[in-house]
Amino acid sequence: MVLVLAIGDLHIPHRAADLPPKFKSMLVPGKIQHIICTGNLCIKEVHDYLKSLCPDLHITRGEFDEESHYPETKTLTIGQFKLGICHGHQVIPWGDLDSLAMLQRQLDVDILVTGHTHQFKAYKHEGGVVINPGSATGAYSSFTYDVNPSFVLMDIDGLRVVVYVYELIDGEVKVDKIDFKKTATTR
Amino acid sequence: MVKKKVPDWLNSSLWSTTAPSANDPPLSRSSEDLSTPTAAPVPVTPPKPQVKDHKESRTSGISNTVNRSNNNNNGNNCNSNVAPTDDNGGSSAGPSPEDISRQAQLLTELSRKVINMRELRRIASQGIPDGAGIRSTVWKLLLGYLPPDRSIWSTELAKKRSQYKNFKDELLMNPSEITRRLEKSTVCDNDEPKSESVGMLSRSEITHGEHPLSLGKTSIWNQFFQDSEIIEQIDRDVKRTHPDMHFFSGDSPLAKSNQDALRNILIVFAKLNQGIRYVQGMNEILAPLFYVFKNDPDEEMTAGAEADTFFCFVELLSGFRDHFCQQLDNSVVGIRSTITKLSLLLKQNDEELWRHLEITTKVNPQFYAFRWITLLLTQEFNFADSLHIWDTLLSDPEGPQETLLRICCAMLILIRRRILAGDFTSILKLLQNYPPTNISHLLYVANKLRSQPSD
Numbered sequence: 001m002v003l004v005l006a007i008g009d010l011h012i013p014h015r016a017a018d019l020p021p022k023f024k025s026m027l028v029p030g031k032i033q034h035i036i037c038t039g040n041l042c043i044k045e046v047h048d049y050l051k052s053l054c055p056d057l058h059i060t061r062g063e064f065d066e067e068s069h070y071p072e073t074k075t076l077t078i079g080q081f082k083l084g085i086c087h088g089h090q091v092i093p094w095g096d097l098d099s100l101a102m103l104q105r106q107l108d109v110d111i112l113v114t115g116h117t118h119q120f121k122a123y124k125h126e127g128g129v130v131i132n133p134g135s136a137t138g139a140y141s142s143f144t145y146d147v148n149p150s151f152v153l154m155d156i157d158g159l160r161v162v163v164y165v166y167e168l169i170d171g172e173v174k175v176d177k178i179d180f181k182k183t184a185t186t187r
Numbered sequence: 188m189v190k191k192k193v194p195d196w197l198n199s200s201l202w203s204t205t206a207p208s209a210n211d212p213p214l215s216r217s218s219e220d221l222s223t224p225t226a227a228p229v230p231v232t233p234p235k236p237q238v239k240d241h242k243e244s245r246t247s248g249i250s251n252t253v254n255r256s257n258n259n260n261n262g263n264n265c266n267s268n269v270a271p272t273d274d275n276g277g278s279s280a281g282p283s284p285e286d287i288s289r290q291a292q293l294l295t296e297l298s299r300k301v302i303n304m305r306e307l308r309r310i311a312s313q314g315i316p317d318g319a320g321i322r323s324t325v326w327k328l329l330l331g332y333l334p335p336d337r338s339i340w341s342t343e344l345a346k347k348r349s350q351y352k353n354f355k356d357e358l359l360m361n362p363s364e365i366t367r368r369l370e371k372s373t374v375c376d377n378d379e380p381k382s383e384s385v386g387m388l389s390r391s392e393i394t395h396g397e398h399p400l401s402l403g404k405t406s407i408w409n410q411f412f413q414d415s416e417i418i419e420q421i422d423r424d425v426k427r428t429h430p431d432m433h434f435f436s437g438d439s440p441l442a443k444s445n446q447d448a449l450r451n452i453l454i455v456f457a458k459l460n461q462g463i464r465y466v467q468g469m470n471e472i473l474a475p476l477f478y479v480f481k482n483d484p485d486e487e488m489t490a491g492a493e494a495d496t497f498f499c500f501v502e503l504l505s506g507f508r509d510h511f512c513q514q515l516d517n518s519v520v521g522i523r524s525t526i527t528k529l530s531l532l533l534k535q536n537d538e539e540l541w542r543h544l545e546i547t548t549k550v551n552p553q554f555y556a557f558r559w560i561t562l563l564l565t566q567e568f569n570f571a572d573s574l575h576i577w578d579t580l581l582s583d584p585e586g587p588q589e590t591l592l593r594i595c596c597a598m599l600i601l602i603r604r605r606i607l608a609g610d611f612t613s614i615l616k617l618l619q620n621y622p623p624t625n626i627s628h629l630l631y632v633a634n635k636l637r638s639q640p641s642d
Contacts, residue, residue, distance in 0.1 A: 001363040003399055026400040031412055122388040129388070153399055157363045164398045165390065175398045176390040 002079055003031060005054070006152040008038030008087070008115040009135035011064065012046050016137035020149050022173050023136065023166070029053050032153070034078060038115030038133065039087035040064050062087040062116070075107055079156045080182060084109035088116035088132075094142075095132075101125045110182055111154075111161070117141060120150045120165060122178055129180060131163065138168065290316045297324060302335040304328070311582035314575055314627065322574070323483040326476070329581040330502045332495060344491060351494035355451060358458045362399070362407045369394050414458070417465050421453045424470040432570065434478060445481065448493040449473055452500060466511040471565045473500050475574055506587055510561045525592070526556045532596045536636055540603045548611045555618035559595050563587075567598075567621045575626050585637070597633035598624075 005027075012018060019027075032054045039062025041047055047067065051057050061070035073086040084107040091099045095117040104112040110128045118141035120134035134150035141147060149168040154161055163178040292310050296302060307328060315322045327333040332347070333340055360368075399408045425446050429435040435449075436442055452473060457465040476499050480492040488495070504511075515521035530552050534541040544550045558566055563580065565573045576594065583590040599606065601624060606614050 001361045026402065028400075030415075031399065122390075123386070124388050125385045155363055155399060162363070162366070163388075164393070164400075166398075166400070175393050175396075177393050177398070178388050178390055180388065 002033050002156045004034045004036060004078060004083075004154040004156060005032045006036045006038070006113045006131060006133040006154060007050070007136045008133055009040045009062070009118050009139060009141075010046055010137045011040055011042060011135070011139035012137065014042060014064065015139035019137055020168050022168060022171075023149065023151070026166070026173070027053055034058065034076075036083065036085050036113050038062065038085060038113060039070065040115070042066050058085060060085045060087050063089045073103075073107060075109055080159050081111055081156055081161065082109040084112045086112070086114050088114040095119070095121075097123050097125070097130065100130050101127050104128050104130060113152075117143065118147045120148075120152070120167065122163060122165075124180065134167075286316055289313060290318070290321065293321050293325065297321070300337055302328060302337065304335055305584070308582045308584055312579050314630075315578045320483040320485055320488065322578070323479050323488060326479060326577075326581060327495060327499060330499045332499050332502065344495075347498055348491045348494040351455075351497050354455050354459065354497075358455050359451060362397075362411045365407050366394065366397055369397075417457050418454055420467070421450055421457065421465050421470075424467055425449045425453070428470050428474050429570065434481075435474065445477070448481075448496075449477060452477075452493060452497045455497065456501065463508060463512055468562050469504070469511070471562045472504065472507075475565060475570070475577060476500055476503065478570075479574065503581075503587070507561070507563070522557065522561060523553070525560055525588070526552050529556055529560070529592050529595050532592055532636070533599055536596060537600050537603065540599060540606060543607050544599075544614070548609070548614055550611060550614050550618075554615055556595060558619075559598070560591060563591065564594065568626070569623075572626045576630070579630050579633070590633070593633040593636045594629065596636055597629055600636075601629060601632060 010016065010019070018024070029052060033056065035050055035054045035057045037050060037057065037059040039060050041050075041059075042062070042064045043066050047057075047059070050059075058074050058076055059070050060074050061068070061072055072090060073084065075082060075084045077083070084104065086103060086107075088094065088100070091103050091114070093099060100112060100114060100123075103114075104125075104127045112128065112130045114130065114132055115134075117132060118135040118139065119132065121130065121132040123130045131152060131154075133152040135141070135147055136149055136151045138147045138149035151166050153164040153166065155164065159182045161180055161182070163180075165176045165178065167174045167176075289310060293307075293315065296307050296310060307325065311325050311329065315325055324333070328335065334343060396403070397406060397408060401408050403409060426436075428446075428449065433439065433442060435445055449470060453465055453469060456469070473496065477492065477496045480495050480499070481489055483489050483492070509515045509518075509520040510522040510525065512521070517523055530541070530545065533544075544552070564576055567573075568576065580587045580590050580594070598621060599618075602617065602622065605617055609617060
């Protein structure tokens, strides 16, 4: 039972001041084992805050990040799953599922976590699953101003992943979940 | 001066563990004998070395138990038989006639259809031999886990063991498994159709508002994270239990599975008893129980050892629970009051010693008696000896609490000479590292304290 937080596109301080208080009250240290961050934090203080939630932080570079030394993509293995991270501004067309699938095949991962569009998405294709946690602060994106704050918490348990989607809609936290299993055949 | 309070028999040199007395050769030889083997057998766990240690203490204790054993004639004859065998170093000599008779008595008693508990207690209080799983069965009877009626043993055992299994299933699941089970009950298992090859993954509602970051009091996730502190504490203590014994410690699969069993028992106990949860030290009380039950030669008993230990642990702890509750420390049932009782007992039996400890040197009994009482003397003696002490503790009809106090008092009286000669530091050092002593001797003195008229 490994809890992995997928979060990104906070754009603090340029487009948002902070995480919504309801999200902040839920994110306490000691519960989460890994954090996967798609990028665009943008400043070191946010990095330190995430580090305080969980020491195991994996982060990739977004185009507005002030820290220039984050990698463009990253892969890691948690339990039976291989996860890949990429901010997503590098993959054009932005948010296009086929192009993301191509990136996923290149990285050879089961789950690809990507961001940039500030819209939550969970998509399955032959190569695996693409998850976009959206923007945790609800910051505006290049496409739209109408962004609901959201992030994702994955519960990896053997060959099964339960993805809990936390969204702030009209001031209330709404939680949904998505279940999927990895087929035993390893690629 | 105050000598009138000290009974004459106390002044006999019999009670001194350091000064070998001329008029009692077996005793002096045994106190020398004992000091060497007590160190050696402890690291090795199989029952054999323990028996070696045990027998030596038993055979030398025979001369002292002469008075309290009811086969007075046998005892006197034994005395002459014992002396020459003791010369050979004890271990090579077979079990003494006393031992054999006690084992035979116990076996006879245990094989009855309905066991006479009073009779069993009487025999067991003299000490239980190590072999043939006798101790395991006797302890279960003494703690009320097995009923005296033999015919219903198998049904009782089956019932209790399945109850424990249910506890484990309920309480030891992590929240992921629990949510999976909840789902299965609310929605029929439709995993198969969900695996679409391509497309947006469908979002579904969470059941009962349960999600990992939930802050709700009744949320299983929240409770899980709150319990994780206790579980970590239990884990740490289990790993530290008896590091010198292969049974409990080390990298062998046996040790690991034993540690797992201890951990499960303590976690189930903590979850079922929200009032007291887990307190450091409970692992020490659990360890001898599990050791004895797990080393039962009967295969069926060993398989259910974990469940049996759980219930016996609950029973044993029920008398001493209040010692572990911090809020009750200063109350009538708390640990402070028990320590005061010990102090009073000492005052009644040996006022000179009491005065020296309490008033002259101001050694607060809390400094030494706290560990003696809360951990039921498991930390003061080596493992084999503490099993022997527990035999008496569990079988005494007065109950474990009273017996424990008498044994503690006897421990003080036995080394009275050294205490009276010492100052605060040396006394404390002495009492916190109680010197190795003849256990049968100690229990004999403790028994004697019972028959003293209380003033």
